[in-house]
Amino acid sequence: MIEIQDALRKKEIWAVGGGKGGIGKSLITGNIGITLARLKKRVLLVDADLGGANLHTTLGIGVPEMTLSDFLNRRVETIQEVIIKTSIPNLSLVSGAQDFLDAANPNFAQKARLLRHLETLDADYILLDLGAGTSFNILDFFLFADHGILVVLPEPTAIENAYRFIKSAFYRRFKKVVSSQNIKDLIDAAMDQKNSMGIRTPYDLIERIKQLEPESGEGLELEMMKFRPKLIVNQVRTKNDIQIGFSMKSACQKYFGINLEYLGYVEYDDCVWQSIRSKRPLAIEYPYSRPARCIERIVHNVLRKEQLTASMLY
Amino acid sequence: MIKKIEDLNYYELLEISTDASSQDIHRAYDRIRKIYEPNSIALYSLFSAEETTSINQRIEDAYRTLVYEESRKRYDALLRQSHQPPPATAAAPLAEKRYQAQPVQPSLSLHSDNRYLKNAEPAQEPLPPPMPAVVIPTPQPIPPTITEFTGSVLKALREQRSITVRTLADMTKLGTRYIDFIEAESFSKLPARPYLRGFLVLYAKALGYESERLVNEYLKRYDAVMNPPKQK
Numbered sequence: 001m002i003e004i005q006d007a008l009r010k011k012e013i014w015a016v017g018g019g020k021g022g023i024g025k026s027l028i029t030g031n032i033g034i035t036l037a038r039l040k041k042r043v044l045l046v047d048a049d050l051g052g053a054n055l056h057t058t059l060g061i062g063v064p065e066m067t068l069s070d071f072l073n074r075r076v077e078t079i080q081e082v083i084i085k086t087s088i089p090n091l092s093l094v095s096g097a098q099d100f101l102d103a104a105n106p107n108f109a110q111k112a113r114l115l116r117h118l119e120t121l122d123a124d125y126i127l128l129d130l131g132a133g134t135s136f137n138i139l140d141f142f143l144f145a146d147h148g149i150l151v152v153l154p155e156p157t158a159i160e161n162a163y164r165f166i167k168s169a170f171y172r173r174f175k176k177v178v179s180s181q182n183i184k185d186l187i188d189a190a191m192d193q194k195n196s197m198g199i200r201t202p203y204d205l206i207e208r209i210k211q212l213e214p215e216s217g218e219g220l221e222l223e224m225m226k227f228r229p230k231l232i233v234n235q236v237r238t239k240n241d242i243q244i245g246f247s248m249k250s251a252c253q254k255y256f257g258i259n260l261e262y263l264g265y266v267e268y269d270d271c272v273w274q275s276i277r278s279k280r281p282l283a284i285e286y287p288y289s290r291p292a293r294c295i296e297r298i299v300h301n302v303l304r305k306e307q308l309t310a311s312m313l314y
Numbered sequence: 315m316i317k318k319i320e321d322l323n324y325y326e327l328l329e330i331s332t333d334a335s336s337q338d339i340h341r342a343y344d345r346i347r348k349i350y351e352p353n354s355i356a357l358y359s360l361f362s363a364e365e366t367t368s369i370n371q372r373i374e375d376a377y378r379t380l381v382y383e384e385s386r387k388r389y390d391a392l393l394r395q396s397h398q399p400p401p402a403t404a405a406a407p408l409a410e411k412r413y414q415a416q417p418v419q420p421s422l423s424l425h426s427d428n429r430y431l432k433n434a435e436p437a438q439e440p441l442p443p444p445m446p447a448v449v450i451p452t453p454q455p456i457p458p459t460i461t462e463f464t465g466s467v468l469k470a471l472r473e474q475r476s477i478t479v480r481t482l483a484d485m486t487k488l489g490t491r492y493i494d495f496i497e498a499e500s501f502s503k504l505p506a507r508p509y510l511r512g513f514l515v516l517y518a519k520a521l522g523y524e525s526e527r528l529v530n531e532y533l534k535r536y537d538a539v540m541n542p543p544k545q546k
Contacts, residue, residue, distance in 0.1 A: 156355045163359055247349045247356035250329070254319045254369075255360045310345050 013118065013126045014302070015048075015145035019161030021132035023153045024234040025049075027282065028266065028295065029129040030058040034283040035299045037091040041124040044083065046094045048141050049131035050106065053096020059086055060279045061093065069097035071117075072110050079117040088284070092123075111137060115144055134161075134168040142229075143173050147302060149230045149263065152248070154241035159248065162231075166258060170202065170227055177223050178216050183209055202256050224257050230307075232298060233265040241265070246310055261307045264298040266291050319369065323393055324376035332390070336381060336484075343377040378522055381485070384476065463531040465499035471521055472497075486516035493517070496532075501539050510536065 016029045026049070033045045047055035047068065056064055066082040071094075076082060084093050106114070118126060128145060130138045142148045148169070152162040168191070175187050186209065190199040199205050202224065210217030233245045245262040252260040267290045275282040283292050301307055325332050328342040350357065350373060352366050361369065380386045472482060483490045492513060495503045504510050514532055518525035 154355070156358070159356055160359045243348055244354070244356045246345075247351075247354050250346070250349045251357055251360050254322070 011121070011123055011126060012147065013128065013145040014147045014149060015128040015130055015142045016149045016151060017130035017138060017142050017165060018151040018158070019132065019134055019165035020153075020158045021052075023151050023158050024266070024272075025132075025151050026055045026058050026129050027272065027276070028151055028232060028234065028298075029127050030055055030281055031283045031292065031295045032299055033091055033125075033127050034059075034088055034281055035296050036125050036127075037088050038283075039299075041090060042122075043091050043125045043127065044094065044121060044123040045091070046118065046126060046128050047096030048128045048138075050097050050137065051131055055129045056093060056095045057279060058276065059088075059091075059093060059281050060284075061086060061095075064093075064095040067095045067097055068114075072097065072106055072114065079114070079121065088281075096129075105135075106137065111140065115141075134165050136172070139165075139169045139172045142169050143176075147230055149232060149302075150260075151232050151234050152244075153235050154233060154237070154244045159244070162248070163252075166229060166252065166256065166260070167202075169229070170224075170256065170258060173223060173227060174205075174220055177219060180213060180216060183213060183216055186212070202258070206257075225259070228259045228261055230261045230263045230302070232263050235268040236265040237268045245308065263301045264294060264308050266294040266298070324380055324389065327372060327376045328380070332393075334380075336383075339377065339380050343373070343381075346373055374522070382475075382477065382481070462535070463528045464535060465497045465532075468517065468521075468528075468532075469497040475521065477520070482517070482520055485520045486513075488513055488516060499535065501536050504536075507533070507536065507540075 014032070016025050016032075018025055026047075029045060033043045036043045045055060045059070047053045049055070050068070053067070056062070061084070064084050066076070066084065068082060070076050071079050071082050079094065082094050084095060086093055128141050130141055142165075150162050150165060152158045171187055171191055175184055178184060178187070187205065189195050189197065190205045190208075197208065199208060206217055206220055206224070209220060231245055231248060233241065236242055242265050245265060249260045249262045252258045269289055269291050271286045271289045272282055272291050275285045278285065282289070283295065286292055319327075325334070328334075328339065328346055330338055330342045334342065347370075350366065350369050352363075352370060357366055378385075379389050472479075477485075479490050479493050482488070482493055486493075492504065494500075496510075496513065496517065504513075511529060511533060514529040515525040518528040521528075
């Protein structure tokens with residue numbers, strides 16, 4: 001009985017990223033947070049978009065007094081001191097850095113301290129809203145989380161970046177598990193798409209590593225199975241747009257060997273834009289709108305460890 | 315445990331289990347074709363145009379092999395064999411394997427405008443060594459004399475693929491009577507033109523053709539009899 005309670009109490013960290021900017025990462029993070037808080041979970045949102053924080057705005061909070069930069073800069077001792085209560089019960093926020101120019105590029109020690117403090121926090125769910133791009137900091141936050149969630153739009157640019165993100169995150173994870181410097185160099189070289197060794201896909205890389213060091217190769221294969229990023233397609237307008245998620249899932253499986261889990265999609269609706277304009281969260285302002293419903297469904301899928309299947313659509 | 319796309323067997327390719335029913339196979343095929351639709355924006359940054367073509371061709375091959383009971387049995391036997399010794403092709407260079415994914419049957423190559431098969435025509439090249447793909451009932455090459463899809467040509471094509479009227483009826487959900495009428499060109503017994511068009515599309519798909527040319531040519535013959543151009 002106690003074990004069950006412990007398992008229930010275990011806190012989960014979700015990170016929401018996606019490579020491209022302006023695809024709704026903050027909006028989705030914020031509204032997932034509200035949905036979870038409504039389910040009586042204690043939720044902490046962390047704006048880890050260090051260069052361009054605006055999660056507070058999607059929640060309708062003005063520029064906060066205490067932000068992550070106070071913590072990173074050691075103006076405060078613990079992360080507890082920068083946590084702000086929101087008007088929504090059970091939901092609190094660590095706002096992103098506002099002023100500190102260098103905060104966009106915290107050094108290793110700063111990042112480690114942040115992650116360490118996050119682990120000690122008392123909450124059911126900690127949601128990290130990541131910034132755009134595939135910089136090491138972003139990838140590390142993504143890999144640190146229990147669930148790494150990718151957002152894409154049904155647009156070529158966003159999809160390209162999502163693949164790039166998956167690949168980068170995956171190679172970075174690889175690099176962390178292998179110890180041999182040779183293999184690390186090999187992974188670095190493989191990141192270059194036009195590398196001279198003919199390594200184009202993670203398959204090629206693993207095969208090459210298996211030739212060099214069979215044991216590391218097998219370890220990496222295991223690692224590949226464990227890496228299960230999750231996918232949300234945002235701003236869906238047609239059935240074909242929904243289909244893109246399935247295509248990406250299958251293509252990832254067959255090209256990268258990575259199991260991408262298709263959590264769900266968020267329908268396009270003007271009410272999202274209106275809610276942002278009015279600086280009121282979507283799930284509060286339009287709780288029965290289709291996008292808000294979609295987000296609820298996504299949350300349920302994560303909680304039940306389920307994903308979208310094609311048979312639900314046709 | 316992790317396999318390259320070229321090494322996936324037909325079941326893995328269609329993402330179905332080895333005991334899938336024929337209905338499952340139909341559904342999986344529909345689904346997977348939508349996933350690998352050549353213009354999909356989810357694919358181009360991972361797969362080159364040739365790779366997408368080759369994947370689509372393999373999907374076609376997989377479907378056509380698994381959907382017919384006979385060829386599926388043969389394929390299953392082949393799979394079981396290849397489980398003990400690793401398939402000899404595993405070490406073959408990539409380019410060769412890709413080539414083998416090209417069609418061994420004439421099925422779709424009738425169409426000069428078929429975008430799936432732009433690079434599939436070199437018939438002079440030596441045939442690839444036997445591969446799983448060969449288990450498809452290899453039909454006779456279509457005689458070059460066939461310039462038109464008449465009822466008897468349809469029948470011949472169907473028989474080449476060793477599909478019985480009954481099987482075709484199951485695949486298309488058309489009545490066996492209508493299949494007979496189509497093949498006998500008993501135009502007056504067939505239903506109205508729009509229905510017939512639909513039937514022909516199903517027939518064409520079952521044979522593995524893009525339906526457009528087949529349907530148009532057949533309907534032209536139909537029109538000549540049923541709706542003759544008005545004389546003065």
